Amino acid sequence: MTDRLVSDDAEQPEGLIRAAELLRDGRLVAFGTETVYGLGADATNPLAVARIFEAKNRPRFNPLISHFPGADDAFRHVVATPLARRLAEYFWPGPLTLVLKRRDDGDICDLAAAGLPTAAVRVPAQNTALALLRAVGRPVAAPSANPSGAVSPSDAGHVMDGLAGRIDAVLDTGPCAVGVESTILDLSGDTPRLLRPGGVTVEDIEAVIGPVNRHHEAPEPNAPVAPGMLTSHYAPGLPVVLDVQSVQSDDALLAFGPPLNGARVTWNLSETCRLDEAASRLFAGLRYLDQQGTQAGCKRIVVQPIPETGLGLAIRDRLGRAAAPRPAADACQDAPSTQE
Ligand code: TXA
Ligand code: MG
Numbered sequence: 001m002t003d004r005l006v007s008d009d010a011e012q013p014e015g016l017i018r019a020a021e022l023l024r025d026g027r028l029v030a031f032g033t034e035t036v037y038g039l040g041a042d043a044t045n046p047l048a049v050a051r052i053f054e055a056k057n058r059p060r061f062n063p064l065i066s067h068f069p070g071a072d073d074a075f076r077h078v079v080a081t082p083l084a085r086r087l088a089e090y091f092w093p094g095p096l097t098l099v100l101k102r103r104d105d106g107d108i109c110d111l112a113a114a115g116l117p118t119a120a121v122r123v124p125a126q127n128t129a130l131a132l133l134r135a136v137g138r139p140v141a142a143p144s145a146n147p148s149g150a151v152s153p154s155d156a157g158h159v160m161d162g163l164a165g166r167i168d169a170v171l172d173t174g175p176c177a178v179g180v181e182s183t184i185l186d187l188s189g190d191t192p193r194l195l196r197p198g199g200v201t202v203e204d205i206e207a208v209i210g211p212v213n214r215h216h217e218a219p220e221p222n223a224p225v226a227p228g229m230l231t232s233h234y235a236p237g238l239p240v241v242l243d244v245q246s247v248q249s250d251d252a253l254l255a256f257g258p259p260l261n262g263a264r265v266t267w268n269l270s271e272t273c274r275l276d277e278a279a280s281r282l283f284a285g286l287r288y289l290d291q292q293g294t295q296a297g298c299k300r301i302v303v304q305p306i307p308e309t310g311l312g313l314a315i316r317d318r319l320g321r322a323a324a325p326r327p328a329a330d331a332c333q334d335a336p337s338t339q340e
Helices: 013-024 046-056 082-091 127-136 156-163 202-209 275-295 312-323
Strands: 003-006 029-032 037-042 065-067 096-101 118-122 169-172 183-186 193-196 251-255 265-268 300-303
Touching: 003 013, 013 029, 013 037, 013 127, 013 169, 029 127, 029 156, 037 046, 037 065, 037 156, 082 096, 082 202, 156 169, 156 275, 183 202, 251 275, 265 275, 275 300, 275 312
Parallel strands: 003 169, 029 169, 065 118, 096 183, 251 265, 251 300
Antiparallel strands: 029 037, 096 118, 183 193
16 A cells, blocks of 8 residues: 655645655655655665665666765765765755765665665755655665656656555655756766766756766667667657657657647647756656557657757657667666666
8 A cells, every 4th residue: 555645844744754754664655856756765774775676676786876855964975075075066956966985984775885885875956855855864765766667757646657555655746847867977986977867967067077978878769789788768668769750640759849740649848949848748748658649559659859968868868768679578677877
């Protein structure tokens, strides 16, 4: 049984208090952040963290992001380099995750960090999430609150669709403002490295700390790929085709800007070509087209071109993964570190 808790923290603290109690008790609570809904568990409690993998049906123990109400809280568990402090000052609270060396006296459990000497930390920009994290008073590990390999949830209904009955509660804070996951930047090596494009653009990061190694596992839609090389993720039921210039009558169209004519079902990410609006409507759009398109007999979801700049990088990354070949069952469980 999954409780649906509601809280706007000041006026209705009961839901939030209950959510914090559950988390401190080792239970699983999904909660809204500005990016997507996270499936939270006490990151200091290996049993609680193990439940995350179980609920998501994710046998491979990939490291998880730990969430904190403030930078000082985060830096109690990881080593704060000067670059990390600078980035935290500019972008926290916000959709930026930093990978840093774990401190010997930190409390993030090995399972949450998958045994690595580093840990991923972030401070989300969502008031109720911050109040929840303050109330828990411990690092909260949270991957996106969806079954492994499925489309990420950007509202509480999406969480229930995928995980009802498998988690203890969802704290409903409405739709997520940003809509794609955080940008992950690895600061544990000699040079900052982008592990996943996301809600903070690389351009904005580079404006603060200079050049970033942009190598990440972004799929290239038009490049020939060996089966199994690309990781299928965020995958709707219908196949996804990127960068189309025309549509067929049995297509479900994910439009960007003026929509192409002739599709059976259409969801427009942004009629005015705004990338922030497109990011916030991305996962809801994939779900909508998958459901409505399937009902209407559509054979595929086709996507209009989206620019490769700013938030477009994150949007294209997620769409590239949704479009990736889906080879063996469970292959998505063995994703590289940019997944989940
Ligand atoms: O926006 C977000 O980041 C959302 C919300 C809920 O905060 N969370 C999220 O978490 O997307 P998750 O676990 O789905 O994605 C984090 C990715 C994982 O695939 C993991 O491999 C990578 O970050 N990661 C975590 N710790 C890492 C580490 N120490 N080194 C390298 N990659 C790491
Ligand atoms: Mg995920």
